[in-house]
Structure formats: structure tokens, C-alpha cells
Amino acid sequence: MFxxxxxGMALALPSAxxxxxxxxxxxxxxxxxxxxxxxxxxxGNFIAFFTDPLNREVFWRTLKLGLAVTAAxxxxxxxxxxxxxxxxxGAGGRLVGLLxxxxxxxxxxxxxxxxxxxxxxxxVNVALKSLGLSEEPLRILFTETAIFIGLLQLFLPLxxxxxxxxxxxxxxxxVPAARVLGASWxxxxxxxxxxxxxxxxxxxxxxxxxxxxxxxxxxxxxxxSKVLMLETLMYQRVTVANDFLSASVISVILxxxxxxxxxxxxxxxxxxxxxxx
Amino acid sequence: xxxxxxxVIVLVLLFLLGPFVIxxxxxxxxxxxxxxxxxxxxxxxVEAVFAVESFxxxxxxxxxxxxxxxxxxxxxxxxxxxxLDRYRVPGGGILRNVVTAPIVxxxxxxxxxxxxxxxxPLRLPLTLGLFLGHTALLIPYAVRVVSASLANLRVDIEExxxxxxxxxxxxxxxxxxxxIRAGIVAAFILGFVTSFNQVSVSLFLSGPGVxxxxxxxxxxxxxxxxxxxxxxxxxxxxxxxxxxxxxxxxVGLSRYV
Numbered sequence: 001m002f003x004x005x006x007x008g009m010a011l012a013l014p015s016a017x018x019x020x021x022x023x024x025x026x027x028x029x030x031x032x033x034x035x036x037x038x039x040x041x042x043x044g045n046f047i048a049f050f051t052d053p054l055n056r057e058v059f060w061r062t063l064k065l066g067l068a069v070t071a072a073x074x075x076x077x078x079x080x081x082x083x084x085x086x087x088x089x090g091a092g093g094r095l096v097g098l099l100x101x102x103x104x105x106x107x108x109x110x111x112x113x114x115x116x117x118x119x120x121x122x123x124v125n126v127a128l129k130s131l132g133l134s135e136e137p138l139r140i141l142f143t144e145t146a147i148f149i150g151l152l153q154l155f156l157p158l159x160x161x162x163x164x165x166x167x168x169x170x171x172x173x174x175v176p177a178a179r180v181l182g183a184s185w186x187x188x189x190x191x192x193x194x195x196x197x198x199x200x201x202x203x204x205x206x207x208x209x210x211x212x213x214x215x216x217x218x219x220x221x222x223x224x225s226k227v228l229m230l231e232t233l234m235y236q237r238v239t240v241a242n243d244f245l246s247a248s249v250i251s252v253i254l255x256x257x258x259x260x261x262x263x264x265x266x267x268x269x270x271x272x273x274x275x276x277x
Numbered sequence: 278x279x280x281x282x283x284x285v286i287v288l289v290l291l292f293l294l295g296p297f298v299i300x301x302x303x304x305x306x307x308x309x310x311x312x313x314x315x316x317x318x319x320x321x322x323v324e325a326v327f328a329v330e331s332f333x334x335x336x337x338x339x340x341x342x343x344x345x346x347x348x349x350x351x352x353x354x355x356x357x358x359x360x361l362d363r364y365r366v367p368g369g370g371i372l373r374n375v376v377t378a379p380i381v382x383x384x385x386x387x388x389x390x391x392x393x394x395x396x397x398p399l400r401l402p403l404t405l406g407l408f409l410g411h412t413a414l415l416i417p418y419a420v421r422v423v424s425a426s427l428a429n430l431r432v433d434i435e436e437x438x439x440x441x442x443x444x445x446x447x448x449x450x451x452x453x454x455x456x457i458r459a460g461i462v463a464a465f466i467l468g469f470v471t472s473f474n475q476v477s478v479s480l481f482l483s484g485p486g487v488x489x490x491x492x493x494x495x496x497x498x499x500x501x502x503x504x505x506x507x508x509x510x511x512x513x514x515x516x517x518x519x520x521x522x523x524x525x526x527x528v529g530l531s532r533y534v
Contacts, residue, residue, distance in 0.1 A: 008361065008365065011357060080289045108491045254383045
């Protein structure tokens with residue numbers, strides 16, 4: 001750590017100014033617009049937004065899908081992370097590489113694959129028909145189920161990776177010790193593994209939940225024009241109706257949910273390490 | 278227990294990676310519409326991808342944007358990470374928060390805000406908006422990856438260089454920069470991939486003649502149900518896999534993700 005204050009400041013200032021002027025300022029103006037209505041400044045636009053049943057439906061659907069995807073990825077994520085932790089080190093490392101790989105591939109490409117799988121002439125329907133299970137093609141595409149599957153595939157690695165590193169930091173002898181003392185696997189998970197890997201769960205949970213709330217590609221491709229989430233609703237309001245007011249209201253809702261989730265879960269993680277100390 | 282955990286690993290990998298295999302096969306279809314299994318195998322839709330004029334234009338734009346925005350983010354982000362890590366900066370906490378702020382702002386908001394409250398009032402072109410938005414989005418990644426590399430570099434060697442009479446700039450370019458080279462390469466690859474795959478920031482910053490590749494794909498699939506998007510998706514996936522494997526081999530990319 002060097003003491004010459006001016007130098008550090010001069011090094012950090014260009015990017016801080018770049019972001020403040022070229023990024024934060026326009027965003028702040030956009031957000032501020034949502035509080036201005038004909039009657040003055042207040043929450044009128046938000047009340048009007050939530051009075052519309054369609055908007056309410058989209059809001060609840062976004063929240064519901066976010067929670068469902070986070071819960072499902074936590075369950076699958078623990079199963080996967082525990083399974084990988086049980087492997088020899090080299091094999092585990094290669095599997096981590098396979099989990100990172102999909103994160104680098106275009107989400108449009110990753111999501112489009114589900115059109116091939118879930119569509120009317122896709123694998124699922126062809127299989128159902130050839131097995132004689134269903135005459136009519138099943139309608140999976142353009143439903144909440146399709147969005148759920150798409151989001152889960154997109155974000156699952158973001159849950160598994162932090163859980164794997166949390167499990168790596170688990171002291172090696174606690175689980176065998178509990179086992180010798182007669183604890184059941186369920187009890188070991190709830191009383192030992194879960195509390196000791198909570199930070200990994202919090203990091204993964206934040207990434208998956210915020211990622212799902214603010215997803216655009218998945219509902220745009222797999223939800224169609226009927227099954228909207230907040231971002232697709234926002235895009236539709238602007239491009240179809242030139243409705244910039246709704247767009248700025250939705251922006252505030254998205255930012256509040258994103259920042260609140262980050263802050264709340266960070267507090268949860270911090271509260272735990274304070275209690276630990 | 279062992280059998281169960283192997284089954285979990287196989288099923289999860291099938292769920293995560295299986296769709297790529299399927300999209301590759303669907304892209305090699307000889308039929309007119311998207312179907313699986315395809316009626317036959319041919320290269321016609323892969324060739325069709327290269328014949329679509331708008332795909333060529335948007336691919337070029339995405340490539341230039343990815344390289345330009347990543348370089349700009351590194352040029353701004355490397356000094357910021359170094360300044361905030363190695364020097365006591367008054368208000369350093371606030372500066373760090375400003376520099377990493379783009380991470381918590383959903384991309385679609387950035388696009389609309391830049392369009393409505395920067396480009397339109399100042400009559401600036403859409404391409405500049407794309408460049409600004411992508412650069413701002415990538416700065417936090419650049420700062421984070423470079424900070425992680427700096428944390429592994431002992432301060433003593435810098436102090437030694439300064440004690441032996443090197444200037445601070447000389448110390449930075451001759452001692453620090455070569456030592457964090459791998460981190461910078463990793464940051465470049467991560468930044469480029471993030472920009473190249475970016476949709477939500479670019480959504481409102483696209484217009485006639487100015488479209489990035491992923492946005493172009495979204496528009497194309499709205500009006501077409503032929504296998505060319507599947508073929509293009511497969512090509513992009515294969516390209517990403519090659520880049521990632523090369524990066525993993527040379528700089529150990531997964532340490533920085």
C-alpha cells in the first residue's frame with residue numbers, strides 16, 4: 001500500500017468519471033422520470049402501473065419464475081456439487097471446466113436449442129407421438145414451463161460453481177465424524193453442510209435470482225408475445241406503444257429488486273460470518 | 278451412494294450440454310423447416326448462414342464492438358484497479374462502488390437510458406451508444422479480474438524497484454504489467470465474450486443498419502422458421518468452445534470466472 005494519495009486518485013478517476021457521466025447519469029434521468037406525473041412528483045405512476053391487471057400478472061410471473069428457478073437450481077446445485085466433491089481431484093477439475101463452458105456460449109444459441117427440443121415438431125413431441133402417448137402435439141413452447149426450463153439451463157452453472165468452491169472449503173473430517181457418530185445423511189446436510197456452505201448458496205442464489213428477474217432472451221424466445229416477463233413487457237411497451245413512462249416505471253422496479261436482493265443476501269452472508277466470529 | 282452421484286452428474290451435464298448436440302444436428306438438416314430428428318443431413322443451412330447479408334454485417338459489428346469495448350474497458354479499468362489496490366485513495370470506497378455499479382444495473386435499462394437521455398438529445402450515432410454501453414458494462418469485469426491478479430502479486434517487488442530508483446511509471450510497466458499478463462489476457466477474453474454475447478444492453482441501441490449479431494438472430498427467428506439460426510447457433514457455440522479451450526490451456530481462464 002503506497003501513500004501518495006494523488007496518484008491513486010488520478011488512476012481511478014478516469015473510469016469513475018466515464019461511468020458516472022456516460023452511464024449513471026442517463027440511467028438516473030430515466031429512473032427519475034418515473035416519479036413525475038401530471039399531479040406533481042410522487043408514486044402516482046407506480047400505482048397506475050399496478051392497477052393494470054396485465055402488469056400485475058407480469059410482475060407476479062417474473063417473481064414466481066425467479067423464485068422457482070432459484071429454488072430448483074439450489075436443489076440440483078447441491079446434488080451436483082456434492083457429487084463432484086466426492087470425485088478424485090483431477091476429474092472434478094475437468095467437470096468444473098464443463099460447467100464453465102456453457103457460460104461462454106451465446107445465450108441466444110443456448111435458448112434457441114429449446115425451440116428444437118420443445119417445439120411442435122421437436123424431440124419431445126415426436127417421442128410422445130411415436131410412443132403413442134399423445135396424438136395432439138403437446139404445447140410446451142410459449143408457456144411458463146418453457147421459460148422455467150430455459151432459465152434453469154442458463155443459470156444452473158452460476159449456482160453449482162459457488163457451491164463447489166464452498167464445499168472445497170469445508171473441513172475434510174466433519175462429515176465422516178458426524179457419520180461415525182451416527183447422524184443420518186439428511187441430518188448431516190441440514191446441520192453441517194448447509195450452514196457451512198451458506199455463503200456459496202447466497203452468492204449463487206443472488207446470481208440466479210437477479211439473473212432470472214432481469215432475463216430478456218429466455219422469455220423473448222420461449223415465452224412468445226403472450227407470456228411476458230418484466231423485461232419483455234418493457235421492450236413491448238416501448239416498441240409497440242411508445243410508452244416510455246411504463247418503461248421507466250419497470251426500470252425502477254427492476255433496479256429496486258436487483259439492488260435489494262444483492263443487499264439483503266450480502267447482509268445474510270455477512271451476518272453469518274459475524275455470528276461465526 | 279456412488280451410483281447415485283454419478284447419475285446426478287450425468288443427468289445435469291446432459292441437461293446443460295445435450296441441447297448443443299441437438300442444435301448442431303438440427304443445423305445440419307436438409308429440410309425446409311426446423312425439425313428434430315431432421316429428415317436428412319446436409320450443409321445447405323450452414324452455407325445459407327454465410328449468404329445472409331445482414332448476418333455478415335452484424336457479425337462484423339459485433340466483432341469490432343467486442344474488441345473496441347474490451348480494449349477501452351481495460352485501458353480504463355487496469356489503472357483504476359491498480360490505483361484502488363495499491364494506493365490509499367480518499368473516498369476510495371465510493372470510487373470502487375461507482376466503478377463496479379454497472380454490474381447491478383440490468384442491461385435493458387442501460388440501453389434505453391443511453392438512447393433517450395444521451396444519444397437523442399446530443400444527436401449522437403447508435404454505434405457510439407453501443408460502444409459506451411458495452412465499455413461501461415465491461416469495466417467492472419476488467420477491474421475485478423485485474424484486482425484478483427494484483428492480489429497475488431507481492432508489493433515488495435514494486436517497493437524494491439522504487440527503492441532502487443525506478444520511477445513509479447517504470448515500475449508499473451516493467452514490473453507490474455508483465456506479472457499480471459495472464460490476468461489481463463483472461464480479462465480480455467471474458468470481456469470480449471461478454472460483449473459479443475450481450476443482448477439486453479444492445480436491444481434499444483439497435484436500428485436500421487446498426488445491429489449486433491445476437492439481436493439480428495432474435496429478429497430473424499421472429500420471421501423465419503428455417504434451420505439457419507440453428508446452424509448459426511451451432512457455429513457460434515463451436516467458436517466459443519475453441520476460444521475457451523485455447524484460453525484455458527494458455528492462461529487458465531476458469532480461475533478468473
